[in-house]
Amino acid sequence: MEFNATEHQHIRYNPLRGDWVLISPHRLQRPWSGKVDSLQEELLENDPKNPLSPGATRPNGAVNPHYESTYVFNNDFPALLQEVPEPDVDSGDPLFKIAGAKGSCRVLCFHPKSNITIPLMTVQEIKRIIDKWCEELQELGKHFTWVQIFENKGDQMGCSNPHPHCQIWSSSFLPNEPKLKDSNQKAYWQKYKSVMLLDYINRELERKERLVEFNDSWVCLVPYWAIWPFETMLLPRRHILRLTDLTEDERISLADIMKKLTIRYDNLFCTSFPYSMGWHGAPTGSLTSEDNSHWQLHAIYYPPLLRSATIRKFMVGYEMLAQPQRDLTAEQAADRLRSVSLTHYKFQS
Amino acid sequence: MEFNATEHQHIRYNPLRGDWVLISPHRLQRPWSGKVDSLQEELLENDPKNPLSPGATRPNGAVNPHYESTYVFNNDFPALLQEVPEPDVDSGDPLFKIAGAKGSCRVLCFHPKSNITIPLMTVQEIKRIIDKWCEELQELGKHFTWVQIFENKGDQMGCSNPHPHCQIWSSSFLPNEPKLKDSNQKAYWQKYKSVMLLDYINRELERKERLVEFNDSWVCLVPYWAIWPFETMLLPRRHILRLTDLTEDERISLADIMKKLTIRYDNLFCTSFPYSMGWHGAPTGSLTSEDNSHWQLHAIYYPPLLRSATIRKFMVGYEMLAQPQRDLTAEQAADRLRSVSLTHYKFQS
Numbered sequence A, B: 001m002e003f004n005a006t007e008h009q010h011i012r013y014n015p016l017r018g019d020w021v022l023i024s025p026h027r028l029q030r031p032w033s034g035k036v037d038s039l040q041e042e043l044l045e046n047d048p049k050n051p052l053s054p055g056a057t058r059p060n061g062a063v064n065p066h067y068e069s070t071y072v073f074n075n076d077f078p079a080l081l082q083e084v085p086e087p088d089v090d091s092g093d094p095l096f097k098i099a100g101a102k103g104s105c106r107v108l109c110f111h112p113k114s115n116i117t118i119p120l121m122t123v124q125e126i127k128r129i130i131d132k133w134c135e136e137l138q139e140l141g142k143h144f145t146w147v148q149i150f151e152n153k154g155d156q157m158g159c160s161n162p163h164p165h166c167q168i169w170s171s172s173f174l175p176n177e178p179k180l181k182d183s184n185q186k187a188y189w190q191k192y193k194s195v196m197l198l199d200y201i202n203r204e205l206e207r208k209e210r211l212v213e214f215n216d217s218w219v220c221l222v223p224y225w226a227i228w229p230f231e232t233m234l235l236p237r238r239h240i241l242r243l244t245d246l247t248e249d250e251r252i253s254l255a256d257i258m259k260k261l262t263i264r265y266d267n268l269f270c271t272s273f274p275y276s277m278g279w280h281g282a283p284t285g286s287l288t289s290e291d292n293s294h295w296q297l298h299a300i301y302y303p304p305l306l307r308s309a310t311i312r313k314f315m316v317g318y319e320m321l322a323q324p325q326r327d328l329t330a331e332q333a334a335d336r337l338r339s340v341s342l343t344h345y346k347f348q349s
Ligand SMILES: O=P(O)(O)O[C@H]1O[C@H](CO)[C@@H](O)[C@H](O)[C@H]1O
Pocket: A034, A313, A314, A315, A316, A317, A318, A319, A325, B152, B158, B159, B160, B161, B167
């Protein structure tokens, strides 16, 4: 028998993280009697009790303005504070290493309505979110080494409030994930004298089998090494280090491709598709002035659903202790995402 | 103000993985309006429809024997098969690296009763599970480079069948996690001429603040660099490379400490405590004959609960894209685990 990646188990390498994923396409047939999630409730358009709504009072007593577009504020219960005492200098014990951490956590409300999501917004509304991302990165990037913009969407992804919003956590340290990507992209750059992710996009645009959407400035694809069933990556087609380097036109076409991708997501299982997404680009703060040419800006979407709106892929046991495992191949996932309609299911008759 | 690890955010280094965790102890006060899980249903002692029960018919038509202790069989829907075609030799493209993967997946039923769990078993019953682990490792370790023994417990941990069981996935490749631990333990061994985890245990036995349980042969502690709220590590006190090297007495005292740890877990939130747990020791197969002296056997427990039986810690957004974050410190977690009773809540009057 000849090897066929759509049928036969194999492992694939993730050059950005320097590790591997196990692909077992034959495993989709397995019966499921595990956890079935309940569907999320429909939300009110304006829930004055939701602490993220315009005019609402937050748990700490602060009152939101009656905002009409986006709204940014400092998280009332931040995981990272700006002013904290730092631990003493290193004891030198390699088994008990500790270091100081400073930072800030902000919340960015996407829209005044509680029951709207990106696929249901206009391109102009999405563009305003992108503009805010750029503004925040511009400001926070002056002070912090890393500014992590991320959105947790849906209660299956641990989102603690359903009002459409993202978070921006900045830190004085370079976190694990960007550190890993920094060193792998740098090694590639030194070895091949070109940008890893630009080489990657070019090959994917030729091969086409993992593409989901593209336009003049952006590509959206299921990476060859994807872990989550419908994981995607969104990248600018030209060499761009950070969100703040995007032109006005590139921001508009980013809004457009984000809308299309998330409509495809929602249509896949006819549900408001949960995910964690976020942006990775060249570091900021004191690292801004270093040579970061090996970096290419990209967004990653990690959606948990596998079989339906209520059946997730669980990254547990083997995945936590040994190595991520996926059931369908990246090519199959891209194919399914391409095959759904670009009209949102709520507007289909 | 002086730095106090119980109050002030900081980062800690994990020498086994070579990465960092963010600790934000002040964050426990944050209100929660996110996902609240439903409680797992009480199970029947003997559910003949459960495919893991003695005498039951499995989805593929196989019939289980009327087993009275443990029972091992090959997974009917394995993620790893033993006989599969392999991909062609490496194309040399660093962005599309693929490799063959062979393996096997077994299921080990712990007990004939569906409604029993490790904390409710006798030490003798747990000892029989440990004996099976050793037998399986002995046999599978002849053929495979890595034998991953792991238990997913509870539907919150994606366990697809509530009958008490674990899984044993063997592979021709060394997966990411053990590969990382192998190289970090080896580097320590080369630099300090001693075993990382033995040095670690000795320091923890002196400091005591992270200990949960110990006896003559074993230590159970919340590692300094723990990620999950109540994560623990279970290690033999003498230098042991693999489960198969344990003496008869060490297996009995392992059964005893496993029972104590899991009773503490259940008592913490008065619930059958969910977790993924598994064993890491020196590699096997063709790697058995290499110098593995830098390895120390250990089990890891990753439980998801944070606040109660129904409120989990979600490792999403920031954790997936940047770095793991925890709310309470390792010392606080150990303290809480030490402070609960050693009588299981079901037997308390
Ligand atoms: O084998 P099970 O219990 O059906 O499945 C569970 O454990 C596996 C190994 O950790 C995971 O790959 C699955 O996602 C999870 O649902």
